[in-house]
Amino acid sequence: MHLAQVTVVMRGGEDAKAHFSRAIEETMDALYTVALRLTRNGADAEDLVAETVAKAWAAFGQLEDKERFRPWIFRILHNSFISDFRKKKVRPVEESDIRVNTCGEDDDDIFSLLETMPHDFLVWWGNPEREYVNKLLGDDIRKAIASLPEAFRVTVILVNVEGLSYDEAAEVLGVPPGTVRSRMKRGRTLLQKSLWEQATGAGLDVSDRMKEGIE
Amino acid sequence: MTDDKGKKAVAEIDCLQAITQLYEYLDGNIDEESRASVEHHLDHCRDCFSRAEFERALTERIQESQKGKAPKSLQERLRHLIDSF
Ligand SMILES: [Zn+2]
Numbered sequence: 217m218h219l220a221q222v223t224v225v226m227r228g229g230e231d232a233k234a235h236f237s238r239a240i241e242e243t244m245d246a247l248y249t250v251a252l253r254l255t256r257n258g259a260d261a262e263d264l265v266a267e268t269v270a271k272a273w274a275a276f277g278q279l280e281d282k283e284r285f286r287p288w289i290f291r292i293l294h295n296s297f298i299s300d301f302r303k304k305k306v307r308p309v310e311e312s313d314i315r316v317n318t319c320g321e322d323d324d325d326i327f328s329l330l331e332t333m334p335h336d337f338l339v340w341w342g343n344p345e346r347e348y349v350n351k352l353l354g355d356d357i358r359k360a361i362a363s364l365p366e367a368f369r370v371t372v373i374l375v376n377v378e379g380l381s382y383d384e385a386a387e388v389l390g391v392p393p394g395t396v397r398s399r400m401k402r403g404r405t406l407l408q409k410s411l412w413e414q415a416t417g418a419g420l421d422v423s424d425r426m427k428e429g430i431e
Numbered sequence: 432m433t434d435d436k437g438k439k440a441v442a443e444i445d446c447l448q449a450i451t452q453l454y455e456y457l458d459g460n461i462d463e464e465s466r467a468s469v470e471h472h473l474d475h476c477r478d479c480f481s482r483a484e485f486e487r488a489l490t491e492r493i494q495e496s497q498k499g500k501a502p503k504s505l506q507e508r509l510r511h512l513i514d515s516f
Contacts, residue, residue: 237513244509249499262505269509273516354496361497375458376490377497382460400454404486407493 236276239285240269246286246378247293253373254297256362264301268293287384290374294388360410368403371396441471448472449479457486 247268251261272289279288361369367389374385375396382400386393442464444452449472455461456469473480501509 233513233516236516240509240513244501244506245499248501248505249497252499253497258502262502262508265501265505266508266512269512273513353492357492357496361493372493373497376493382455382458397455397460400458404454404489408489 232276235282236273239282239289240272243286243289247289249377250290250293250370250373251297253361253369254294254366255301260301264293264297267296267300271296286378287380287387290378290380290388291390294370295390356411356414357407359414360407363410364403364406368399368406371399372403372407375400442468444468444472446472446476446479449476450482453479453483453486457483457490 244265247265248261251264251268252258255261255264268289272292275292279285361372364372371385371389374380374388375382380388382393382396385396389396449469452461452465452469456466461469473483
């Protein structure tokens with residue numbers, strides 16, 4: 217079975233390999249982005265991507281619609297992470313793992329920073345010319361993303377960062393599209409709660425930056 | 432749904448319905464009819480419009496902060512790996 221598949225690929229000869237190589241060049245950054253959010257460690261992310269590429273080449277002959285390469289290889293990456301990486305993880309996570317207090321999956325309320333403090337927050341938010349604020353803001357969002365439970369984190373990354381449709385993300389994650397829909401709502405809600413906690417939490421100075429932005 | 436002039440009639444929705452469908456709308460994962468309803472609501476409701484603009488800005492910030500680039504070491508590793516196939 218396995219040999220036969222390899223033969224199919226080899227029959228394509230240079231074409232299949234050239235096609236595969238180009239597809240990898242085009243998706244490399246995206247694969248690394250998703251791998252990094254899953255493993256939360258640069259070295260692990262590189263290993264995971266390399267493992268994914270090896271597996272993808274072995275199965276490339278089975279991919280009938282080459283237009284579906286992106287969701288297809290993301291799925292291989294995600295499955296590799298679940299089956300291999302999560303278990304044998306030896307390296308520590310690099311990103312700080314801030315706890316989000318409320319993360320019940322069923323909770324359907326939609327928390328919005330905008331509703332919590334519309335004016336101040338918008339003024340703070342809409343200050344892109346302040347370069348240092350911008351940079352810290354990136355850190356704030358990175359922390360907030362890192363604090364999301366894995367299921368929400370990977371869903372938000374696939375949809376918002378890599379631009380997959382809900383159907384494609386569902387295929388990658390092996391869940392129904394409705395689950396992607398509810399994870400997006402919940403994930404974005406948790407993300408805003410986490411940003412809010414950072415903004416109001418003791419020892420973190422986001423609230424000071426908000427005041428500076430307003431003055 | 433069509434009205435007597437043959438134009439598509441847009442189903443009116445309230446704020447809660449608009450917000451409930453907001454992410455599907457912003458992420459482009461919504462059917463045509465619902466998309467038209469949400470859009471119509473956003474055109475007529477300042478609060479929901481602001482909320483949508485805010486969510487759009489947040490998505491942009493997420494993209495900016497999360498988009499990664501494969502390090503040189505990984506690029507070379509993958510090219511060697513593919514050469515070995
Ligand atoms: Zn409204």
